[in-house]
Amino acid sequence: xxxxxxxxxxxxxxxxxxxxxxxxxxxxxxxxxxxxxxxxxxxxxxxxxxxxxxxxxxxxxxxxxxxxxxxxxxxxxxxxxxxxxxxxxxxxxxxxxxxxxxxxxxxxxxxxxxxxxxxxxxxxxxxxxxxxxxxxxxxxxxxxxxxxxxxxxxxxxxxxxxxxxxxxxxxxxxxxxxxxxxxxxxxxxxxxxxxxxxxxxxxxxxxxxxxxxxxxxxxxxxxxxxxxxxxxxxxxxxxxxxxxxxxxxxxxxxxxxxxxxxxxxxxxxxxxxxxxxxxxxxxxxxxxxxxxxxx
Amino acid sequence: xxxxxxxxxxxxxxxxxxxxxxxxxxxxxxxxxxxxxxxxxxxxxxxxxxxxxxxxxxxxxxxxxxxxxxxxxxxxxxxxxxxxxxxxxxxxxxxxxxxxxxxxxxxxxxxxxxxxxxxxxxxxxxxxxxxxxxxxxxxxxxxxxxxxxxxxxxxxxxxxxxxxxxxxxxxxxxxxxxxxxxxxxxxxxxxxxxxxxxxxxxxxxxxxxxxxxxxxxxxxxxxxxxxxxxxxxxxxxxxxxxxxxxxxxxxxxxxxxxxxxxxxxxxxxxxxxxxxxxxxxxxxxxxxxxxxxxx
Numbered sequence: 001x002x003x004x005x006x007x008x009x010x011x012x013x014x015x016x017x018x019x020x021x022x023x024x025x026x027x028x029x030x031x032x033x034x035x036x037x038x039x040x041x042x043x044x045x046x047x048x049x050x051x052x053x054x055x056x057x058x059x060x061x062x063x064x065x066x067x068x069x070x071x072x073x074x075x076x077x078x079x080x081x082x083x084x085x086x087x088x089x090x091x092x093x094x095x096x097x098x099x100x101x102x103x104x105x106x107x108x109x110x111x112x113x114x115x116x117x118x119x120x121x122x123x124x125x126x127x128x129x130x131x132x133x134x135x136x137x138x139x140x141x142x143x144x145x146x147x148x149x150x151x152x153x154x155x156x157x158x159x160x161x162x163x164x165x166x167x168x169x170x171x172x173x174x175x176x177x178x179x180x181x182x183x184x185x186x187x188x189x190x191x192x193x194x195x196x197x198x199x200x201x202x203x204x205x206x207x208x209x210x211x212x213x214x215x216x217x218x219x220x221x222x223x224x225x226x227x228x229x230x231x232x233x234x235x236x237x238x239x240x241x242x243x244x245x246x247x248x249x250x251x252x253x254x255x256x257x258x259x260x261x262x263x264x265x266x267x268x269x270x271x272x273x274x275x276x277x278x279x280x281x282x283x284x285x286x287x288x289x290x291x292x293x294x295x
Numbered sequence: 296x297x298x299x300x301x302x303x304x305x306x307x308x309x310x311x312x313x314x315x316x317x318x319x320x321x322x323x324x325x326x327x328x329x330x331x332x333x334x335x336x337x338x339x340x341x342x343x344x345x346x347x348x349x350x351x352x353x354x355x356x357x358x359x360x361x362x363x364x365x366x367x368x369x370x371x372x373x374x375x376x377x378x379x380x381x382x383x384x385x386x387x388x389x390x391x392x393x394x395x396x397x398x399x400x401x402x403x404x405x406x407x408x409x410x411x412x413x414x415x416x417x418x419x420x421x422x423x424x425x426x427x428x429x430x431x432x433x434x435x436x437x438x439x440x441x442x443x444x445x446x447x448x449x450x451x452x453x454x455x456x457x458x459x460x461x462x463x464x465x466x467x468x469x470x471x472x473x474x475x476x477x478x479x480x481x482x483x484x485x486x487x488x489x490x491x492x493x494x495x496x497x498x499x500x501x502x503x504x505x506x507x508x509x510x511x512x513x514x515x516x517x518x519x520x521x522x523x524x525x526x527x528x529x530x531x532x533x534x535x536x537x538x539x540x541x542x543x544x545x546x547x548x549x550x551x552x553x554x555x556x557x558x559x560x561x562x563x564x565x566x567x568x569x570x571x572x573x574x575x576x577x578x579x580x581x582x583x584x585x586x587x588x589x590x
Binding site for chain 2: 153
């Protein structure tokens with residue numbers, strides 16, 4: 001079977017980009033010095049995010065290639081969900097050994113493109129380079145109505161913390177197969193007006209302190225209320241990471257009816273209240289654990 | 296000296312982002328799920344580009360770290376120049392072994408940030424991951440007045456080809472030290488209305504056929520007119536790559552006075568006419584050579 005060294009860079013780029021979908025917002029697609037896309041009408045702001053997957057760190061040589069590509073796209077989509085933003089255009093950077101099979105790279109791009117298509121995201125460019133270790137970086141741009149984004153930093157003491165599903169054990173498959181909660185985030189934003197939101201990628205034990213710190217708050221976790229994946233322990237739910245559920249804070253003044261409406265509009269999700277944000281210094285719990293890329 | 300493993304991911308990100316400049320267009324900077332930036336007023340389109348540097352491919356362990364960072368930023372700026380677009384916001388992805396010295400990574404970011412500042416580009420986010428080989432990916436967004444971009448694809452037969460300076464021998468230093476021609480590209484765009492433009496990264500022998508193919512044309516190179524770096528040969532000028540000069544096509548109807556005006560406004564550059572674009576199939580010359588990432 002052919003490798004990247006056999007076909008070279010230009011043929012590879014042609015192979016990877018020839019089936020990409022375009023739409024009327026893509027003014028200049030792959031193949032020129034830069035991509036150019038149409039800006040939305042109305043008062044929007046531009047949203048930008050990049051994320052990277054490295055072989056041996058985020059996936060292995062045995063991970064099916066389509067799922068590798070899918071995951072690279074799914075992770076940035078999950079970040080857009082966390083801001084209640086609409087993803088639109090992606091740039092894809094592939095670093096790969098010259099001995100990599102062309103088939104494998106094509107399968108990676110197929111997985112990536114398929115999920116992009118589902119979310120009406122267009123791949124408008126990218127970059128390829130040789131390197132000793134395969135890595136895949138997706139940079140995504142999109143839009144949010146100005147001042148309608150949801151950051152991590154505007155929560156108040158007393159706000160109730162919610163997660164959108166069970167935590168822990170993602171290594172059994174969820175870390176590859178999760179569905180980014182882009183549409184659900186819009187519903188949550190509209191119905192519950194969260195004061196802060198983020199996606200859980202490094203584990204609740206690592207991510208909740210980040211949200212609390214961004215808002216200058218502490219937290220009180222109701223450990224018996226944390227939804228745990230069947231077969232997992234509480235420490236796994238706190239520390240495993242790669243849950244890709246949304247963690248968000250809601251004012252206690254929000255009515256129960258709004259929660260029920262929100263739940264009804266997101267039938268695949270279950271909203272779980274798991275604690276509250278508190279004033280003052282951070283809680284003693286959750287001081288360590290979770291995923292660190294350099295440790 | 297401390298390594299990335301010693302300080303961990305959060306401390307590294309804090310170190311790298313704490314000195315980043317912000318301005319009123321950066322609505323949400325590093326630290327949240329995504330960055331959010333203000334869109335320009337008026338009829339603009341969004342310009343997107345990503346580019347990557349890999350240790351052992353684009354630089355070595357001996358390349359001064361500041362120059363590595365500078366080059367990563369300079370290359371994407373050069374692509375913006377090639378579209379006559381204004382760069383504005385960058386996302387930076389670093390993959391590095393855990394044994395990498397913190398000092399080295401800081402120096403890379405300093406080189407990158409300094410050049411970004413010179414061009415009023417703000418670094419608004421990024422990503423870090425461990426990996427076996429150091430790589431640095433910069434994704435840049437910016438703007439161009441709608442329909443005022445310059446692609447590779449709109450040249451006509453008979454258009455004259457120009458380059459902005461001497462080619463060849465970039466390995467002696469230019470590949471690290473070149474100044475991206477963003478402002479010069481605006482002047483060229485205004486004065487000469489190029490029908491096609493690109494930056495020379497892989498060598499004239501590889502890049503000119505790409506421009507010609509994008510426009511559906513052949514070419515006639517005037518070999519005795521190609522400006523060659525002192526001490527280099529013609530084959531080096533054609534094949535070395537990493538010149539980062541602009542190659543552009545200008546209608547023969549453009550007046551000599553416009554060329555002289557353009558030259559006067561770009562005192563650091565010298566515009567050289569090096570050939571013309573022709574109808575029909577591609578020229579026999581330059582069939583191979585130049586830089587290929589996978590060969």
